[in-house]
Amino acid sequence: MDTSMRTDPPRTDSARVGSARTGSARADDVDLRHHGDAEVGSGLVDFAVNVRPGTPPAWLAERLRASVADLAAYPDPRPARSAVARRHGRAVEEVLLTSGAAEAFVLLARALRPRRAAIVHPQFTEPEAALRAAGHAVHRVILGKDFTLDPDAVPRDADLVVIGNPTNPTSVLHPAETIAALARPGRTVVVDEAFMDCVPGEPETLAATLPPGVVVIRSLTKTWGLAGLRAGYVLAEPALIERLAEAQPLWAVSTPALVAIQACCEPSALAEAERWAADLAAERERLAGELTARGLYVVPRARASFLCLNMPDALGVRALLRERGYAVRRGDTFPGLGPDWLRVAVRDRATNDALLEALGELGI
Known part of the structure; x- marks a missing residue:
């Protein structure tokens, strides 16, 4: 097989060097x-x-097995919601628990009415799929060299911007201040932080500061091996959390998923x-x-x-x-x-x- 390839950034039709x-x-x-x-x-x-x-770890699997004893009762999200709020230093009203990050993208697509939605690519494709399924047109911003973010590449009239951090599939971690610079009045900036706990210390997370207009989506799937359970959450301003909750079915997050969310927010986890x-x-x-x-x-x-x-x-x-x-x-x-x-x-x-x-x- 021909391996005569360069280690400098490649020039391709889909990711041109030096520009977005x-x-x-x-x-x-x-x-x-x-x-x-x-x-x-x-x-x-x-x-x-x-x-x-090797996940879920044994201690978490045991907690999940024990939760089966409570399946006759309807799920109570309050303990898990409070745990997420404590974990990120947020108010409980700024937290919505979801059936994985994928549900969060669907809820945003249902609740928001963007005039111009911009998706920063390459990235996880479910946000675009959810927006299109809800009838929204999507404007793609394709990043250039090394897939680093230039805020000026995003159209100024975009009132919804979606970006991953660190980004799937490029593994690029954007500086928090660069993403925060996307925020402006009348614009919602959605940051998919599903892989943020891969980063020691999470220095670029926006979960703790949550600038106005910024929405952070987190998932427990990757670190804790819960793809089959579906557990995630949204952090946003209370008014938007209320709108998303109205679009969400009742009891959307199962009792085992709530147990997992609470457990994975504990200091030992x-x-x-x-x-x-x-x-x-x-x-x-x-x-x-x-x-x-x-x-x-x-x-x-x-x-x-x-x-x-x-x-x-x-x-x-x-x-x-x-x-x-x-x-x-x-x-x-x-x-x-x-x-x-x-x-x-x-x-x-x-x-x-x-x-x-x-x-x-x-x-x-």
């Missing part, structure tokens, strides 16, 4: 509903889904997550260095639990890796990327080394 592109887009130009779970399968080592391996984030950072840096040494372009300064790679015929590499028992995430279903991009989860050292060995067998 803006414009409307068709809903069918990429598959917005394709996600990493579609890549995995029996017998495949999973580098496609960004859930922390936060300390566990912090230790994992530190270990992740070290292994991520090592893996990125190994891939870069092979001539691959790895989006720099990755801060989430995955790396974003550029290589010729990435879809072909993906298929060959599947034949060897490894699942990685295709990049061409993210607006702003294309067929020469892959997303690779960071696993433990031994598992990462096995993937590197498989790439070596392909001449990479």
